[in-house]
Amino acid sequence: MKTILVDAVDAFVIETENGFEIFSEMRELLDTYPNKKIILTGANDEQYKKFGLDKMPYKVFTLKHDPEKTDPKYYETMLAHFNLNADDVMYFEHNPEAVKIAESVGIMSYHYNHEKQDLDALKKFLDENL
Amino acid sequence: MKTALIIHGAYGNPNENWIPWLKTELEKFDYEVAVPAFPTPENQNLESWLDVASPYLEKLNDESVLIGHSIGAVFLLSVLEKLNAPVKTTIFASGFLNDLGNDDFDKINRIFYEKDFDWQRIKQNSQNVFVFHGDNDPYVPLSESENLAKNLGTNVKVIGNGGHLNKSAGFDKFSELLEVIT
Numbered sequence: 001m002k003t004i005l006v007d008a009v010d011a012f013v014i015e016t017e018n019g020f021e022i023f024s025e026m027r028e029l030l031d032t033y034p035n036k037k038i039i040l041t042g043a044n045d046e047q048y049k050k051f052g053l054d055k056m057p058y059k060v061f062t063l064k065h066d067p068e069k070t071d072p073k074y075y076e077t078m079l080a081h082f083n084l085n086a087d088d089v090m091y092f093e094h095n096p097e098a099v100k101i102a103e104s105v106g107i108m109s110y111h112y113n114h115e116k117q118d119l120d121a122l123k124k125f126l127d128e129n130l
Numbered sequence: 131m132k133t134a135l136i137i138h139g140a141y142g143n144p145n146e147n148w149i150p151w152l153k154t155e156l157e158k159f160d161y162e163v164a165v166p167a168f169p170t171p172e173n174q175n176l177e178s179w180l181d182v183a184s185p186y187l188e189k190l191n192d193e194s195v196l197i198g199h200s201i202g203a204v205f206l207l208s209v210l211e212k213l214n215a216p217v218k219t220t221i222f223a224s225g226f227l228n229d230l231g232n233d234d235f236d237k238i239n240r241i242f243y244e245k246d247f248d249w250q251r252i253k254q255n256s257q258n259v260f261v262f263h264g265d266n267d268p269y270v271p272l273s274e275s276e277n278l279a280k281n282l283g284t285n286v287k288v289i290g291n292g293g294h295l296n297k298s299a300g301f302d303k304f305s306e307l308l309e310v311i312t
């Protein structure tokens with residue numbers, strides 16, 4: 001069963017008038033899948049708390065901007081850390097450059113439209129590819 | 131000399147999706163294949179892309195093939211408008227002519243399609259035209275390629291479960307595309 005790699009800020013975590021919070025509708029969607037989920041971020045220690053990443057329902061992975069998610073080494077390090085192969089995971093991410101880089105290391109990746117918060121399209125992609 | 135020019139998409143590069151595979155396959159058929167890297171997303175605009183393409187356009191002839199993916203397909207419309215003599219075949223994969231409702235892409239892509247195309251000249255400058263689209267493209271509706279194909283006087287070749295015809299949809303090879311060239 002594939003592991004779902006979840007983009008953190010601007011996807012699973014969104015900025016509201018109360019600060020950064022989990023996007024509850026996305027969590028409800030993801031929780032309908034029994035697959036393991038890992039949240040991917042580049043946050044440093046300060047951002048980790050600011051974004052509420054210390055209170056996530058899934059494991060969180062960060063390399064603290066060294067390198068960023070737009071560097072293939074980020075994904076190679078992450079896969080090695082969790083003892084996963086690229087074929088074992090699928091990823092959704094709002095940053096198009098990060099999507100392309102993840103694809104370049106063999107990870108099936110989907111560009112999530114964070115402006116539309118398009119969960120219908122995300123669900124379609126997960127249903128068709130998990 | 132048979133030449134081929136392959137155009138990648140926005141945020142893309144010459145090493146993505148089926149491009150390296152297609153280059154290798156076409157070289158087996160004695161094509162001289164060019165796969166330039168176009169500026170994206172920074173400095174992605176029609177002028178900068180035409181500057182990059184310009185030296186390769188000089189090598190096009192009536193045996194040449196043009197292949198574009200996503201915004202690369204849209205870019206081929208402007209290429210065909212500029213030619214003084216027709217190429218043999220042009221292939222549009224996952225193309226579109228309108229905003230896709232995603233500002234990350236629309237703001238850098240818009241300049242490629244928000245223009246009045248000379249469809250007559252475009253059609254005259256390619257002896258054969260093929261339009262491919264996945265039936266479940268998560269980014270570009272099938273209706274976009276249907277509209278593009280209508281303007282080009284052809285029909286869409288719909289690829290079942292083809293997604294955006296990219297690596298994430300399993301397209302590190304694209305045999306249907308090679309078949310219409312060779």
